[in-house]
Amino acid sequence: MAVLEVKNLVKKFGAFTAVNNISFDLKEGEILGFLGPNGAGKTTTIDMLLGLTTPTSGSMNFFGLPFEENRVSILKKMNFSASYINMPWILTVKENLYTFARLYEVDNYKEKVEKLMEEFQMTNLRDKLTNDLSSGQLTKLYLCKAFINNPKLLLLDEPTAFLDPDIADVIRKLILARVKKEKMSILFTSHNMAEVTEICDRVTFLSKGKIIAEDTPEELAQKIKFCKVRLSFAEGNEKVKTLLDNYKYNYVANNKETVISLDEYNVGQLLGRLSLAKLKYSQITIDKPTLEDFFIKVAREKI
């Protein structure tokens, strides 16, 4: 059964259409990446899913139930975290978590909060004021809040934004461990494509309020037909530049390497031409297309 089923969802602000007739679903235990350039309509969709903004038209069913008529019972089974929210800074970590445990009517909430703080390595911060936490510690606090009611559906809007790669990796591992344990479904937005590829089972791509692609991260990446060939030449690269210019290759060259973007079927032809011209390279790397390439293509072409 689909945990979340969105059909023909539209949100208009006056003449501007922020979300334009989108439909998608989310299955139990699935992590769905919700991607798109800034202004694509991701956060507006999340706001509608949380009941903070009302849709202009369309339907949203959670656990088989329509949202407006079942708001309280649905929100009790959901939770949310984002990089742009905060919590009362004058309250301690423990007090903030107690507050949200009460809001979600969590039984034995003190025990639950202790367990979560232990899991997220926050126990030593329990009596620290929220104002005194670092970005990484704050993100962990928001995630503790997001997991406080053992949600069946979790909406995470750029949860690792502003974190250094090390802490972001720790956070991702904590999320994945939780998902495995609880079989929860997650709608996940991020601008870090490597992160999305790592944790999402499926990706829905938005642009200008419309869904323009839906697939696994790997399949979406394969829709990009070009790859990047990185070459390092032992000798000066003037001859290389001449050759690449003659054949009208798309390339970027600096002192260290020359990066040529081309259709992956033409890599052999490029290497053949270099060999015929007796241009010897000391190192070669071929970068396969990634989800990030797909993202950039969509963002630049404004599909």
Next chain:
Amino acid sequence: MSIRRISAIVIRHLYMWPRSMERLMGSFGWPILEIIIWGLTMSYFQNSLFHNFSLLSIILGSLIMWQIIARTQTETSIIFLDEIWNKNLINIFSSPLTKGEFLISIIVLNLIKIFFTILSLSLIGFTFYKFNLIASFGFYLPFLLFNLFLTGWSVGFFVIGMILRFGYKIQELAWAIVLFIQPFSCVYYPVSSLPVWARYISMLFPSSYLFEEMRNILSNQTVNPNNLYASFTLNIIYLSLSIWFFSSMFEKGREYGRLVKLN
């Protein structure tokens, strides 16, 4: 309706209360300062000018009663603003908390906090000026207090509705609106001292009837029940309208995306 969710909001603000100098000053500092300054001034007038009229009691009674309206209204607005200032509005309204539960939690918080404000003012009034609030108003006291709270909530919920409609730019209303209400409430002077046109406006303010009767009780030990009924009726009408206004602005905020933008 969930008592656990209501208690969540109540306790969340009670955690903060003793730690915030601004909130403590609002609950105790400014009201106490006002009662001391006014008390000392009126003691001087009482002793030097008036001997047969309890001017001091009237001023102290007015002051305490006015604090109930002013503090209730300001606290109501600040509880909402505090969630905006802390970027916590999205968190609480994406939880199962309902609009009604949020308003009830504000009412409960007001009752707790203002109980302590009244208690401290009464103790100071009694200790320094021998003004006994309970003995002065007798069994009319609960009715007066209840109506003062109703006025404070009506204005407070209206201010929250306005913030939902117009955003941060009118947050000053949370503190300034009492300056508009106070002159027509006739807190420190009788309605008859107002110009005629202003008397008609004051008739629209439930608080003006209460302060009139408060003075009546203190000076003549009598009360005009019609004024109390008028105050109560107006309060019920205004409170209903302000709750409707808050609810409408909340829903409009959801429709136009303003609720999210406030965060």
